[in-house]
Amino acid sequence: MISVYYFGAVSLILIGLYAVLVKKNLLKILIGLSIMETGVNLLLVSVGYVSGKSAPILSEGIGPNQAVDPIPQALVLTAIVIGVATTAMALSVAILIHEKYGTLNVEEIRRLRG
Amino acid sequence: MLKRALAIIFLLIIGYWLAQGLAGVPFGEDRMLVGQYYLDHVKGQTGAVNAVTAIVVNYRGFDTLGEVTVLFIASTGVGALLWRKKRERTAKTEGSMVLTTGTTLLFPFVVLFGAYIFIHGHLTPGGGFPGGATIATAFLLLYMAFITYEIPHKAFEKTEGIVGMAYVLVGLIGLAIGGYFLYDWIWQDWKLGADNIGRLLSGGFIPIIYTIIGIKVGTELSGIIDNMLKEEVSE
Amino acid sequence: MNGQYASLLIALPLISAFFVPLIKGLGKKAVKYYLVAITALQTGIAAWVFQQVYTSGEPIIVMAGGWKPPVGINLYIGHFAALFVLIVAAVSFMMAVFSIRAVEVEPIDKYTMLFLLLMLGATGMISTGDLFNLFVFMEITAISAYALTAYNKTGEAAEASMKYIVLGGIGSSFFLIGIALIYGATGTLNMAHLAQLAGAIDPTVAQVGLALIVFGLAVEAELFPLNAWAPDAYQAAPHPITAMFSAFVVKAGLYAMARLLYLMQAVESWHSVLKMLVIMATLTVFVAEFSALRQRNVKRMIAYSSIAQIGLIALAFALGTQSGVDAGVFHMVNHAIVKALLFLAVGHVAVTLGGTSLEHFEGLGKRMPLTAFAITVGAVAAVGIPLFNVFWSKLRILLAAIGAGYTWAAALVLIASVVEAVYYFRLIHTMWFAGEGEKVSENMALGLVMLFLAALVIVIGVYPDYAWSIAQKAGSDIFNVAQYVKNVPLMGVGA
Numbered sequence: 001m002i003s004v005y006y007f008g009a010v011s012l013i014l015i016g017l018y019a020v021l022v023k024k025n026l027l028k029i030l031i032g033l034s035i036m037e038t039g040v041n042l043l044l045v046s047v048g049y050v051s052g053k054s055a056p057i058l059s060e061g062i063g064p065n066q067a068v069d070p071i072p073q074a075l076v077l078t079a080i081v082i083g084v085a086t087t088a089m090a091l092s093v094a095i096l097i098h099e100k101y102g103t104l105n106v107e108e109i110r111r112l113r114g
Numbered sequence: 115m116l117k118r119a120l121a122i123i124f125l126l127i128i129g130y131w132l133a134q135g136l137a138g139v140p141f142g143e144d145r146m147l148v149g150q151y152y153l154d155h156v157k158g159q160t161g162a163v164n165a166v167t168a169i170v171v172n173y174r175g176f177d178t179l180g181e182v183t184v185l186f187i188a189s190t191g192v193g194a195l196l197w198r199k200k201r202e203r204t205a206k207t208e209g210s211m212v213l214t215t216g217t218t219l220l221f222p223f224v225v226l227f228g229a230y231i232f233i234h235g236h237l238t239p240g241g242g243f244p245g246g247a248t249i250a251t252a253f254l255l256l257y258m259a260f261i262t263y264e265i266p267h268k269a270f271e272k273t274e275g276i277v278g279m280a281y282v283l284v285g286l287i288g289l290a291i292g293g294y295f296l297y298d299w300i301w302q303d304w305k306l307g308a309d310n311i312g313r314l315l316s317g318g319f320i321p322i323i324y325t326i327i328g329i330k331v332g333t334e335l336s337g338i339i340d341n342m343l344k345e346e347v348s349e
Numbered sequence: 350m351n352g353q354y355a356s357l358l359i360a361l362p363l364i365s366a367f368f369v370p371l372i373k374g375l376g377k378k379a380v381k382y383y384l385v386a387i388t389a390l391q392t393g394i395a396a397w398v399f400q401q402v403y404t405s406g407e408p409i410i411v412m413a414g415g416w417k418p419p420v421g422i423n424l425y426i427g428h429f430a431a432l433f434v435l436i437v438a439a440v441s442f443m444m445a446v447f448s449i450r451a452v453e454v455e456p457i458d459k460y461t462m463l464f465l466l467l468m469l470g471a472t473g474m475i476s477t478g479d480l481f482n483l484f485v486f487m488e489i490t491a492i493s494a495y496a497l498t499a500y501n502k503t504g505e506a507a508e509a510s511m512k513y514i515v516l517g518g519i520g521s522s523f524f525l526i527g528i529a530l531i532y533g534a535t536g537t538l539n540m541a542h543l544a545q546l547a548g549a550i551d552p553t554v555a556q557v558g559l560a561l562i563v564f565g566l567a568v569e570a571e572l573f574p575l576n577a578w579a580p581d582a583y584q585a586a587p588h589p590i591t592a593m594f595s596a597f598v599v600k601a602g603l604y605a606m607a608r609l610l611y612l613m614q615a616v617e618s619w620h621s622v623l624k625m626l627v628i629m630a631t632l633t634v635f636v637a638e639f640s641a642l643r644q645r646n647v648k649r650m651i652a653y654s655s656i657a658q659i660g661l662i663a664l665a666f667a668l669g670t671q672s673g674v675d676a677g678v679f680h681m682v683n684h685a686i687v688k689a690l691l692f693l694a695v696g697h698v699a700v701t702l703g704g705t706s707l708e709h710f711e712g713l714g715k716r717m718p719l720t721a722f723a724i725t726v727g728a729v730a731a732v733g734i735p736l737f738n739v740f741w742s743k744l745r746i747l748l749a750a751i752g753a754g755y756t757w758a759a760a761l762v763l764i765a766s767v768v769e770a771v772y773y774f775r776l777i778h779t780m781w782f783a784g785e786g787e788k789v790s791e792n793m794a795l796g797l798v799m800l801f802l803a804a805l806v807i808v809i810g811v812y813p814d815y816a817w818s819i820a821q822k823a824g825s826d827i828f829n830v831a832q833y834v835k836n837v838p839l840m841g842v843g844a
Contacts, residue, residue, distance in 0.1 A: 003141035010132050013522065014125045020515060021121045033518040040525045047533040048149070051142035056165035057239065058157060059312050069149035070165040072532065075481055077170055078181045079525060081243055082488045085188035086521075088338050089495050090514045092192040093507050095342070100504035109508055132526070135557030139533035147536030148419050151842040176359075176413045176422040180473070180485035183363060184492055187466050191496030194459035195507075271370045278367030282360050294415035295356035302415070 005046040012039030026097065026104040030090050037083040041076045048072030161301045161308065162236035162317040170241065171320045175296040179281065181243075182327060186278060189334040198346040205343070209259035217259040224252035232328030236317030242324040246331025253336040257343055265340050270333045277330045284319060284326070352409040355398050355426055358434060358476065361391055362469040366462045373458035381449045384461045388442040391468070395431075395438040402431035403822075408836050410478075417840040418478065419539030425478035425837065429678065429823040433475045433600065436682065440596045440689050441468045443798050444589035447693055450792055451588045451700050454501055460587075463500070467493040467593060474601040478837060480528055480538045483605055484521070487569060490598060491517045497590045498582045509581035516568050516578050524565025530558035540612055541837035544830050548615035556618035562609055563626060569602030571656050572626075572663055573633040580640070583652030588696025591648065595655040595688040600681055603659065607666040607674070607827055614830055626667035631758045633660030638765040642772050647698075648705040650772060651691050654731060657769065658684045661762060665746045668753040675824035676745035682820060683730075683738040683809065690802040691727040694720050697795055710776065711784025719791050721780045723799040728773040730806045733766060738809035741817070 012035055019032025048069035054062050056070035094104065101109050139145075146153075152165055152173065162168040170178050209217070231238075232245030256263045288297030300306050301318025310316040365387045373380060402409060408427035412418065426434065445464070452460060470490030477483050495517065499510035532538060534554045535546045547555070567575045579599075583591050610626070613619060634657045641653030662684065665677030697720050698713065699705045713721040730737035733744075743766070750759040809816045826833070 006133075006136050006141060010129055010136070013132075013526070014129050016522075017128070017519070018121055018125055020519065021124075022118055026511065029515060033515065033522075036519070036522045040522050040529070043526060044529045046141060047139060047529045049142055050144045050146070055239070056153060057163055057237075058153070058165060059163045059237070064150070064153040064156075067153050067165065069146045070152055070169055071149045071538070072529070073166045074169040074174060074177075075528075075532075077166065077241070077243065078177050078481075078485060081181045082184050082485070082492075082521075085184045085492055086488075086495075086514065086518055088188045089191050089492055090511070090518075092195045092342065093495070093499050093510045093514060096195055096499060096502060096507040097504070097511060100507060109504075131557060135530050135554050135561075138551035138554035139530060145533065145536050148538070148542075148842050149536065151420060172414060173416055173420055174413075174422055174479075174482075176477075176479075176482055177485050179359075179363070180482070180489055183466060183469070183489055184485070186367070187463065187489065187492045187496065190459050190462050190466075191492065194456060194463065194496055195499055195502065197456045197459070197502075275367045275370035279364050282364040282367065285356075286360060286364075288414070289353060289356065289360075292415055293351060294353055294412055295360065296414045298414060 003046070005049070006043065009039050009043035009046060012036070012042060015039075024105050024107055026094050026106060029106070030087065030094065033090070034083065034087055037079070041079055044072045044076050044079065157311055160298065160318055160320065161311055162320055163312050164236055164238065166239075167235045167241050167320060167324070171235075171323050172298055172318070175285070178323075178327070179285070179296070182278070182281060182330060185331060185334050186274070189274070189337050192338050192341045196341045196344075200347055201344040202347045203261060203264065203343060204345045204347070205261040208261055214259045217255045221252050221256065224255070225249055228252070228328065228332065232324045233321055234314065235324040236320040237312065237314070242327025243331055245324070245328040247335060249328065249332030250335030250339065254339050257339060265336050267337075267340070270337055274330060274333045274337070277326045281323065281326050281330070284323060352401070353411055355409045356411045356413070356424065357394050358391070358398065358472055359424075359469065361387070361394065362465045362472070366465040366469070369458050369462050377457045380457050380461050384448065384464060385442070385445045387465065388438065388445040388468070392435070392438040392442045395435040398426060399431045399435045402426060402428060403819075408826075410837060418837055419537045419542040419839060419842065422477070422479045422482050423539070423837065424476045425540075425833070426476050427833070427836070428826040429604070430476045432682070432819060432823050433597070433604065434472055436685050437468060437471050437475070437597045440593060440685065443689065443693065444592055446794055446798060447589045447592070447696065450795065451696055454587070460497075460500060463493045463497050464590075467497060467590075467598065471597050471601040474605055478540050480531070480540060480543065480609075484524060484528060487524070487566075487602070487605070488521060490601060491521070491569065494582075494594065494598060498586045500587055500590070501585065503585065505581070506585035509578065509585040513578040513582050516575055520565045520568030520575065523561045527558045527561030527565060530554055530561070534558070539837075539839070540608070541834045541839055544612040544615070544834050545839070547613045550616055552617040555613065555616040556621060559610070559613055559616065559622045560625065563606060563622060566602050566606040567629065569599065570606055570663065571599050571602075571633070571659050572629045573636055573660070576633065576656055579656055580649055580652045583655070584646065584649045588692065588699060591652070592689050592692035592696065595652070595692055596685040599659055600685065603662055603666070603681070606663070607677070610666070611674075611827055611830055612833070620669070623667050623669050627664060627755060627758060630660045630663035630667055631761055633657065633663065634762055634765050638768045642768055645707050646705055647707060647710055647776060648692075648695050650776070651688070651695060654769060654773075655684075655688050657765060658688075658731070661743070661746055664758060664762070665749060668749055668755065670749060670753050671825065671828050672745070673749040673753060674828045675821045676742055676749050678824040678827070679817060679820035680739070680742035680746060682816065683742045686802055686805050686809075687727050687730050687739060690723060690799060690806065691731070693795070693802070694723040694727065694799055697792065697799075701789055701791070707776075707779060710779050712780075712786040714781040716786035716789050717791050719796050720799065723803050724780065725777055726803040726806055728777055730810070732770045732773050736807075736810045738806050738813065738816070740810065741813040
């Protein structure tokens with residue numbers, strides 16, 4: 001039986017991938033990519049969860065044996081920043097594309113082919 | 115329609131395949147190996163109570179150096195792609211009274227809160243990246259409220275470079291003192307703040323690095339905002 | 350000197366990239382020469398590391414923060430990494446020299462920073478010993494590559510970069526899911542530790558995780574069907590950057606793929622992942638060679654040829670035998686030299702004559718004899734004529750493929766090689782026997798670099814033994830996982 005957290009994460013990944021594959025507007029594709037990244041981050045955090053334990057901040061009565069796995073949370077922190085950087089880069093390229101072609105429809109942007 | 119149907123079938127296959135894999139990693143089970151080591155030793159080895167930030171800055175410091183670099187690349191790349199001979203802000207509507215008054219009142223407090231977040235990174239959830247992002251929000255508010263406002267570019271760009279170098283320098287000082295790149299000499303050799311665990315003055319070089327990161331992220335994100343809001347004007 | 354100083358390979362490009370905003374007031378020229386100086390320094394450090402590793406025969410393990418793996422992140426600079434870090438630095442140095450002449454688009458200071466960080470990313474990917482750290486360095490490489498692809502700010506460049514971003518975004522998401530699965534199954538991220546624990550992983554988890562990681566890296570490694578971005582990006586990027594893409598950025602992805610695959614050898618479902626990779630690699634060779642035949646733009650044609658060669662290397666790594674890996678590493682070295690030479694020469698033609706379509710190459714033998722000679726050497730070598738370096742590695746890959754029982758793959762690759770010969774000889778014919786023209790003056794510094802690379806091609810072609818012995822050492826660094834695990838000073842964690 002698959003847990004609801006995994007289910008949610010995988011659904012987000014698939015929804016994002018669907019947008020990337022099917023949508024024609026460049027901004028929607030980029031939003032799809034962001035949704036996918038969110039899903040992946042959620043998946044990472046859920047992999048590190050241990051039932052019944054608390055956040056890995058060891059103060060106020062939380063001992064080393066009462067905390068969840070801290071590594072995936074550290075990884076997600078890094079992954080989020082990387083996602084932000086990719087999105088910023090992608091948006092500035094989209095601005096450039098709109099300047100040169102006057103459209104964000106991927107079907108009309110086809111100068112390089114073959 | 116055919117394309118959509120194909121996409122959905124393709125996605126269902128991927129989803130099934132992922133579920134197959136995830137079934138072997140049951141949710142909520144204790145599988146910690148290296149993670150448990152961190153939890154057991156984090157206080158003694160790094161002086162921080164927040165295990166996540168200790169991992170991010172200290173144990174896995176290379177990742178964070180890379181992360182800072184990624185953000186730096188993004189701000190540089192955005193600057194490179196949107197570079198034009200002359201660019202200006204072209205917004206026409208001045209912010210409403212609520213927005214302008216609120217911004218002037220809140221600006222120092224938002225910056226202060228951002229600084230609070232990154233200085234207390236080793237104690238509470240947060241750290242340099244959220245703190246820096248909060249500071250960038252303050253500048254975004256200024257951009258929204260005033261149509262002519264611009265950040266001091268030159269100063270921001272130089273700050274970005276200087277704090278970036280400061281981070282690498284902290285790592286190189288560790289190499290010179292302790293023999294390892296990114297070695298936490300403040301905690302391991304000097305034992306500063308050893309009886310202060312759980313309070314502000316502890317955690318070795320984590321607060322120092324988080325201050326550096328906070329300033330860097332704040333300036334970088336503000337720079338990205340600035341670049342994206344401007345448009346080319348002919349001379 | 351202490352081996353920990355090898356961390357300067359990472360620290361130097363970083364700190365010098367952060368330094369650029371402070372000196373950009375000195376003008377464009379100064380920034381370009383600064384770039385040349387830093388890459389020269391990096392080449393010096395890399396040469397020192399190379400000499401250390403190859404004389405002692407021991408890898409250098411850099412431990413960040415003084416934490417022993419798997420608690421901390423370590424860099425593993427063994428025979429392979431030492432060789433390739435040197436190639437990365439040397440090619441970057443040559444391309445920095447080329448940039449002085451080839452890159453005029455503003456803002457140069459940003460170009461310099463991105464250039465240095467691209468070099469940093471590839472260096473990190475090759476030398477890291479930690480799975481997630483590999484992801485971080487991959488993103489450094491990828492994001493600076495996105496920015497540099499679009500750097501010329503033309504419509505084509507923006508479009509190519511967008512393609513690259515979308516594919517790269519999907520790839521990095523897949524890679525992260527793979528990391529999540531493998532971390533969930535083992536509880537560690539250190540590569541040596543993973544290799545130790547690999548035998549105990551549930552086979553389904555390992556198969557899905559490994560396949561996701563291979564797919565994620567396939568974007569960087571330009572394997573079919575995830576390489577749609579590559580020809581566009583190669584064509585649209587500034588000329589020095591194209592050479593860097595082909596010479597080491599893609600190699601870093603390939604190496605990461607090979608390293609992870611062989612580390613997970615103990616996994617039960619290992620061979621099914623290898624089979625998938627063999628098919629992907631053979632298709633890459635085949636599709637790319639036939640696409641190259643149709644091109645009228647020389648830069649794009651060589652881009653396709655580069656992708657085909659990459660497919661060949663991937664095929665060699667996917668065989669799962671020692672001889673395959675050795676041959677693959679040898680081909681990586683040869684390909685880096687040949688493609689750096691070709692893209693440098695073609696870029697030089699483009700800068701001097703204003704374009705890279707086939708018409709610009711008519712009569713090149715009379716207009717720019719030195720450059721035409723360089724392109725000829727590169728083209729003849731790329732086809733795989735005996736007495737040129739690529740011949741030896743191609744031959745060894747084919748023999749290894751037959752030895753591993755993949756005769757059909759070897760046959761398809763041979764057919765593709767004939768196609769390759771056709772379009773390269775068409776190019777050579779156009780250069781020497783078609784068109785007329787006045788002699789144009791050629792840049793002396795670039796001429797020297799081209800002559801140096803051409804000489805390397807011929808020297809390795811005539812005396813392949815020394816280069817082959819280095820490639821064998823580097824190959825067994827990848828293949829011999831037990832030795833890899835032994836070299837990393839793992840500390841015991843947990844029970």
